Amino acid sequence: MNARLASLGLVLLLTSGCAHQAATRDTPPAQVVADAAPTADPIVDPAAPADAVATATEAAPVVAGTEPASADATTDAAAGQAPTEAEQDFAAIYGETALGQAGYDPIADPTLPTPVVAPQSYDPWEKYNRQMHRFNNAVDRSIAKPLARAYVKVVPRPMRLGVSNFFNNLGQPVSALNALLQGKPKQAGQSLGRFLMNSTLGLAGLFDPATSAKIPNRSEDFGQTLGKWGWKRSRYVELPLFGPRTVRDTFGMLGDAPLSPTRRIGNDATRVGLQGLQLVDLRTQLMATDSLREGATDDYALVRDAWLQRRQYQIHGDQQNGNSAELPDYLRDMEDDPTVPVNAMPGLPGTP
Incomplete structure (x- = not known):
């Protein structure tokens, strides 16, 4: 009996040894855990000293044949996948070669067009202009703006629109003459056509049937004419009560003044x-544009730059392929809207 039990134990011992050798032989080397003495858990008590934490971390078991995860692993994992919709849009804008390039900087891409740089304002008289700007703002706050608010409160909107149409119509002959001086006979004819239609069917310009008849409304003045004739760059100047101008537009204002219909009225009380x-x-x-200036860190620079950019567009905007339909919507709408003042600037009491 004892002999049988001894033989059975020997067989079991040999069988388990063979199985252990087979398991060790079939397991890849990368999966074998290096023998190491049991160590403490690397997640230790926060109150423990820093040296103890470092020691525990260093003593943590390491799996042979493995490396820490890195950012490249995420990129490699995504390789071979179809681009997302956002990546396709990016490739459509910046080119197919830009998709998937590590460290790609679209700003430095030589295939992109040159960024738009806003022209620098030509303002050598800035010290004087700032003083005059403060004066104009004081006049506006104390006189012009209160009058405008009272006017809006008392006069109904249809009547205010009729007044705006009336004064816009009075400026059409001046626009026609300057369009002719700029070599735009078609535009000159349109301005004269607007004046005749609105003065007759529109009851002296109070109504605007010319707009309903699809006759374009293009305003031109002698300052724009001088710009077309070659006076490209002119220094900025702010005039008392008249607000933003350039030296060129100051001469243009003096050239247009004798042609104003209101100046031909003999009765002083009516004219004034x-x-x-x-x-x-x-x-x-x-x-409606006063809110644009609220909270501006430099109101003077805001008014100056906005006025100069708008004036630059008025002089050279029609050179964009000669088609106003290709202009940005906001510029095209401002150009076609007869109620938008041509040379005025928000918050200033000056007139063209």
Whole structure:
């Protein structure tokens, strides 16, 4: 009996040894865990000293044949996958070669067009202009803006629109003459056509049937004419009460003044009354843009740069393939809207 039990134990011992050798032989080397003495858990008590934490971390078991995960692993894992919709849009904008390039900087891409750089304002008289800007703002806050608010409160909107149409119609002959001086006979004819239609069917310009008849409304002045004739760059100047101008546009204003229909009115009271109403109407139209200046860190620079950019567009905007339909919507709408003052700037009491 004892002999049988001894034989059975020997067989079991030999069988387990063979199985252990087979398991060790079939396991890849990368999966074999290196023998190491049991160590403490690397996640230790936060109150433990820093040296103890470092020692515990260093003593943690390491799996042979493995490496720590890195950022490249994520990129490699994504390799071979179809690009996402956002990546396809990126490739459509910046080119197929840009998709998937590590460290790609679209700003430095030589295939992209040159970034737009806003022209620098030509303002050598800035010290004087800032003082005049403060004066104009004081006049606007104390006189022009209160009058405009009272005008809006008392006069109904249809009547205010009629007043705006009336003064816009009075400026059409001047626009026609300057368009002709700039070599735009078609535009000159359109301005004259607007003047005749609105003066007759529109009851002296109070109504605007010319717009319903699809006759374009293009405003031109002698300052724009001088710009077309070659006076490209002119220094910025802010005039008392008249607001933003350039030296070129100051001469242009003097050239247009004798052609103004209101100046031909012999009765002083009527002429002054109409000019005053035009000032109030102009300031009323600009009330909607006052919010653009609220909170500006430099109100003077904001007004100057906005006025100069708008003036630059008025002089050279029609050179963009000669088609206003290709202009940005906001510029095309401003150019076609007869209620938008041509040379005025928000918050200033000046008139063209």
